[in-house]
Amino acid sequence: MKFRGMGDRKALERDQFIQRHCYACNEYSGKFFVNDRENPYTFDPAKPFHWIRGRQVGGRSIMWGRQVYRWSDLDFGANGRDGFGVDWPIRYADIAPWYDHVERFVGVSGERLGLSQLPDGQFLPPMALNCAEQVVKEGMAKRFGGERVLTIGRVAILTVPHGGRAACHYCGPCERGCITHSYFNSIGTTLPAARVTGRLTLRPYSVVHSVIYDAERDRAAGVRVIDAQTREPLEFRARVIFLCASTLESTRILLNSKTPRFATGLANSSGELGRNLMDHAMGGGANGTIPGFEDRAPHGHRPNGIYVPRFRNVKGSEPDFLRGYGFQGGGGRAGWDRVASQPGFGRELKQALRTPGPWHFGFYGFGECLPRPTNYVELDPQTVDAWGVPALRIHCEWSDNERKLLHDMSVTAAEMLEAGGARDIAPFVDDNPPGLTIHEMGTARMGRDPKTSVLNAHNQCHDVKNVFVTDGACMASTACQNPSITYMALTARAAAYAVEAMKRREL
Numbered sequence: 438m439k440f441r442g443m444g445d446r447k448a449l450e451r452d453q454f455i456q457r458h459c460y461a462c463n464e465y466s467g468k469f470f471v472n473d474r475e476n477p478y479t480f481d482p483a484k485p486f487h488w489i490r491g492r493q494v495g496g497r498s499i500m501w502g503r504q505v506y507r508w509s510d511l512d513f514g515a516n517g518r519d520g521f522g523v524d525w526p527i528r529y530a531d532i533a534p535w536y537d538h539v540e541r542f543v544g545v546s547g548e549r550l551g552l553s554q555l556p557d558g559q560f561l562p563p564m565a566l567n568c569a570e571q572v573v574k575e576g577m578a579k580r581f582g583g584e585r586v587l588t589i590g591r592v593a594i595l596t597v598p599h600g601g602r603a604a605c606h607y608c609g610p611c612e613r614g615c616i617t618h619s620y621f622n623s624i625g626t627t628l629p630a631a632r633v634t635g636r637l638t639l640r641p642y643s644v645v646h647s648v649i650y651d652a653e654r655d656r657a658a659g660v661r662v663i664d665a666q667t668r669e670p671l672e673f674r675a676r677v678i679f680l681c682a683s684t685l686e687s688t689r690i691l692l693n694s695k696t697p698r699f700a701t702g703l704a705n706s707s708g709e710l711g712r713n714l715m716d717h718a719m720g721g722g723a724n725g726t727i728p729g730f731e732d733r734a735p736h737g738h739r740p741n742g743i744y745v746p747r748f749r750n751v752k753g754s755e756p757d758f759l760r761g762y763g764f765q766g767g768g769g770r771a772g773w774d775r776v777a778s779q780p781g782f783g784r785e786l787k788q789a790l791r792t793p794g795p796w797h798f799g800f801y802g803f804g805e806c807l808p809r810p811t812n813y814v815e816l817d818p819q820t821v822d823a824w825g826v827p828a829l830r831i832h833c834e835w836s837d838n839e840r841k842l843l844h845d846m847s848v849t850a851a852e853m854l855e856a857g858g859a860r861d862i863a864p865f866v867d868d869n870p871p872g873l874t875i876h877e878m879g880t881a882r883m884g885r886d887p888k889t890s891v892l893n894a895h896n897q898c899h900d901v902k903n904v905f906v907t908d909g910a911c912m913a914s915t916a917c918q919n920p921s922i923t924y925m926a927l928t929a930r931a932a933a934y935a936v937e938a939m940k941r942r943e944l
């Protein structure tokens with residue numbers, strides 16, 4: 438690596454000025470992130486939105502963090518309870534069998550906790566906590582009883598061989614890709630399974646421009662495509678269309694599919710298409726040092742951390758804010774890689790780095806974001822991408838509720854570190870722009886009423902019955918758990934529904 442993994446700063450500033458904000462976009466894995474000049478979008482500079490994207494076969498499943506948590510009825514009922522957004526048209530019981538289905542297929546390791554706010558799943562054996570995490574877990578159990586619980590992260594990474602794939606060997610840099618296919622991604626898992634059916638046609642370099650609408654039949658007839666390499670315009674015809682190009686890309690395709698009947702975008706009779714953009718609020722937490730354990734060292738590079746399920750507004754009710762947050766993070770021991778922060782120079786510095794540093798621990802919160810119509814996307818009338826497709830203009834900012842969650846995270850994280858016996862506790866609240874958590878959701882929400890939502894309870898457009906949208910665009914709220922396993926469960930559920938509807942000749 439010419440730049441020792443740090444990346445070519447000038448090239449990053451020129452070509453990936455947005456993507457470089459993502460921790461995983463480095464010299465090794467930068468090729469999985471888009472070129473921002475070819476894939477522009479616009480926003481008010483006073484309200485930045487960091488849209489982190491991967492436009493290759495496999496999408497961002499190649500670089501994702503693999504943390505997977507089920508949602509519960511606390512989450513599906515949230516909008517209905519406090520009135521932000523519209524009530525979800527489904528509840529946990531509707532999606533639970535599909536979580537089972539997806540988890541069995543992808544392979545998820547984790548610990549069963551029996552908590553109502555974070556339902557257990559079909560887990561492979563959990564990874565182990567290290568000594569710093571164990572001591573903080575025990576301290577928290579003593580101080581907070583069952584109210585605040587620390588567990589190993591639930592991850593789509595194999596701890597035992599599963600479905601013909603090998604168990605993880607703890608090498609660490611997963612965002613570069615995994616030669617043993619031990620973590621779930623589309624290219625190593627779903628696409629090979631689809632290929633086995635003999636019915637898969639995979640056509641890379643196919644940029645969908647818009648959906649073709651047949652006004653006479655009041656149905657979509659296919660998609661307009663641009664070949665990314667030759668720029669040749671193509672049309673693909675289909676009986677049923679699943680848009681699953683990622684939250685904002687699917688909405689962009691619909692906004693770009695205007696017809697005389699749908700002048701503001703396909704399936705937008707409600708006017709809700711593009712509205713209620715959300716992302717998790719990330720940036721509140723605390724760091725500390727864990728004394729002792731000088732005779733212990735981490736073994737290998739466990740590609741996972743800890744999780745603390747939501748405890749705010751679960752049983753009681755916090756006066757200051759709505760909804761809640763969970764924590765990720767973990768313990769580790771500083772090694773030679775602390776070279777940037779270790780004072781010293783030359784031989785003395787090298788010798789100092791040979792001695793491992795102290796154990797440390799960090800909690801990093803992920804908070805729920807309220808759905809608000811003032812956070813929205815539209816087509817920018819002046820900007821197109823490298824293929825001539827109109828780009829998005831994004832309007833998004835945090836509200837006071839998210840800011841209060843971030844502040845509360847820093848207080849409760851410090852309390853938990855103190856309970857675990859940590860020293861030098863440093864709470865923090867970072868001001869991260871929306872988008873950077875890479876959990877963008879909403880803009881084509883599900884709902885019961887076609888007047889206030891774009892999709893029905895099966896991710897089917899209320900207005901155009903043979904178009905389904907099953908990525909994060911469909912989400913009516915964000916909960917605080919990482920969302921991708923919920924997109925997968927909703928997609929599997931919608932696909933099964935569409936197949937039955939096709940058999941009944943309804944589609």
Ligand SMILES: Cc1cc2nc3c(=O)[nH]c(=O)nc-3n(C[C@H](O)[C@H](O)[C@H](O)COP(=O)(O)OP(=O)(O)OC[C@H]3O[C@@H](n4cnc5c(N)ncnc54)[C@H](O)[C@@H]3O)c2cc1C
Pocket residue numbers: 459461489490491492493494495496497498500501502503504505643644645646681682683684686690875876908909919920921922924
């Ligand atoms: C560094 C990182 C860490 C993350 N960690 C987690 C985590 O721990 N847990 C979690 O739940 N989520 C995590 N995420 C988010 C997760 O990756 C996404 O939620 C998930 O990949 C979304 O899946 P998707 O299929 O909807 O979109 P994507 O994975 O973005 O895939 C979209 C696909 O559609 C294609 N596409 C887009 N537009 C068009 C078009 N016009 N025509 C044709 N094709 C198109 C793209 O090429 C791509 O193949 C993380 C993301 C990143 C980058």
Ligand code: SF4
Pocket residue numbers: 594604605606607608609610611614615616617618619620738739740
């Ligand atoms: S740490 Fe495990 S999942 Fe990650 S790349 Fe290595 S083997 Fe694959």
